[in-house]
Amino acid sequence: MWLTLLALISVLSLIFYPEFLPLDSVPMEIAAFMFAGTSLVLFLTFFLNIQVLPSLVRLEQKSIPNLMSLLSKDNWLYIYRHALTVSVFISYFLSIAFVPHETHRLWFLATWWILFGLELDLLKMNWTSLVNLLNPTHLVKEFEIAAKHAVQDGQDNKLWQTLDSLSEMALSGVHDNKISLSTQAIQAFPPIMHAFYNSSKSISRVTQDNQVETQTGQDEASYTLFYLLQRLELINDRALTNRLESVCRHMIMVLGRIIVYGAKLDLSLVPFPMHFLTKFGLKAQQHHFNEVAELTVSTILEVAKAIVNVTDLKFAELIEPFKSIIKGLESLAKGEFKQNKYTDMVTLVQPLKDLRELLTNPKIAEHRDTPVIQSEIDRALAEFQALEQVMGGTPSFSE
Numbered sequence: 001m002w003l004t005l006l007a008l009i010s011v012l013s014l015i016f017y018p019e020f021l022p023l024d025s026v027p028m029e030i031a032a033f034m035f036a037g038t039s040l041v042l043f044l045t046f047f048l049n050i051q052v053l054p055s056l057v058r059l060e061q062k063s064i065p066n067l068m069s070l071l072s073k074d075n076w077l078y079i080y081r082h083a084l085t086v087s088v089f090i091s092y093f094l095s096i097a098f099v100p101h102e103t104h105r106l107w108f109l110a111t112w113w114i115l116f117g118l119e120l121d122l123l124k125m126n127w128t129s130l131v132n133l134l135n136p137t138h139l140v141k142e143f144e145i146a147a148k149h150a151v152q153d154g155q156d157n158k159l160w161q162t163l164d165s166l167s168e169m170a171l172s173g174v175h176d177n178k179i180s181l182s183t184q185a186i187q188a189f190p191p192i193m194h195a196f197y198n199s200s201k202s203i204s205r206v207t208q209d210n211q212v213e214t215q216t217g218q219d220e221a222s223y224t225l226f227y228l229l230q231r232l233e234l235i236n237d238r239a240l241t242n243r244l245e246s247v248c249r250h251m252i253m254v255l256g257r258i259i260v261y262g263a264k265l266d267l268s269l270v271p272f273p274m275h276f277l278t279k280f281g282l283k284a285q286q287h288h289f290n291e292v293a294e295l296t297v298s299t300i301l302e303v304a305k306a307i308v309n310v311t312d313l314k315f316a317e318l319i320e321p322f323k324s325i326i327k328g329l330e331s332l333a334k335g336e337f338k339q340n341k342y343t344d345m346v347t348l349v350q351p352l353k354d355l356r357e358l359l360t361n362p363k364i365a366e367h368r369d370t371p372v373i374q375s376e377i378d379r380a381l382a383e384f385q386a387l388e389q390v391m392g393g394t395p396s397f398s399e
Helices: 002-016 027-062 067-072 075-097 102-132 136-152 156-175 179-186 189-200 203-216 220-241 245-265 271-286 290-310 319-339 345-358 370-392
Strands: none
Touching (some): 002 102, 027 067, 027 075, 027 102, 067 136, 136 156, 136 179, 156 189, 156 220, 179 220, 220 245, 220 271, 271 319, 290 345, 319 345, 319 370, 345 370
């Protein structure tokens, strides 16, 4: 707002030293100047919209759905636009009324000059806000904010639309090999789901949950999670096809965070996304993204540690969540073995042993479900032990 401040300072100078501007000798010229200045602002406003809005429409049609709806709900743009409109109308009135009102010319000119500075500032802020919508990085943040507002307002349809918009941005980034855009888009999902899960704890969500269950056959949290996982799988598959290993790596970390946030709400939200996490790791193995597969294993272990350390296990049902974790580690170990049948078996089963060691934690050691989990881990380890014995009797190709 520095132009408005500069205009105010110059007006104060004019009030104290009116002889610097002969208002009575050239009233028509001053009125014409005021009218022309206001018309310039009006022209620049129309020019701004003509330049930017078609680009936003094309961007929405090409890769970012719901962009125009985001534009229409931008409160600051709404304020800038309407303040600018009102200011222009007042400025036109002051320029027309300047000549007839001889005794008030100084105040008319002073008011108009301050408004002119304000209009230029509003025009600049309006331009900046519109141009920011052409910046994908800015848009990711805006969609994240819009999603959180939708969560707070209990507007699930708007939340799902925002998830679609971010998914389209991530897919567009993968398609164009824009790793920064795609990773920024997928990294917006965990904060959104964190806000959603925190909101789901509120008793006020019960009615909304019942409505979603009636419409979809699933509770609100499960349906929203499934809705997101479908889109994450699509992005991951496209990244694998385009050989964007860094995007796949970020996808594993993002999904791990989402699983942990869900576990804090309800451990029943762990098995299904854990299935997707395992699937992502197996697909990474098939595409020979070994670092991504290793990251998947470590992420599964970190999820298990988070369940033990940050959730209340006293009355929790642990069998299904931990079975999904064990199955994930077992599947990834088998996938690694299929690729290299002479891999070190000790290294292969070490994650399962680490998981068994985790069960000695006092928070879970005395839980009623721990013996079942322990026996499931022992079963998996026994299978690998039997496999090792079989492979020990198989001659190598060099013999």
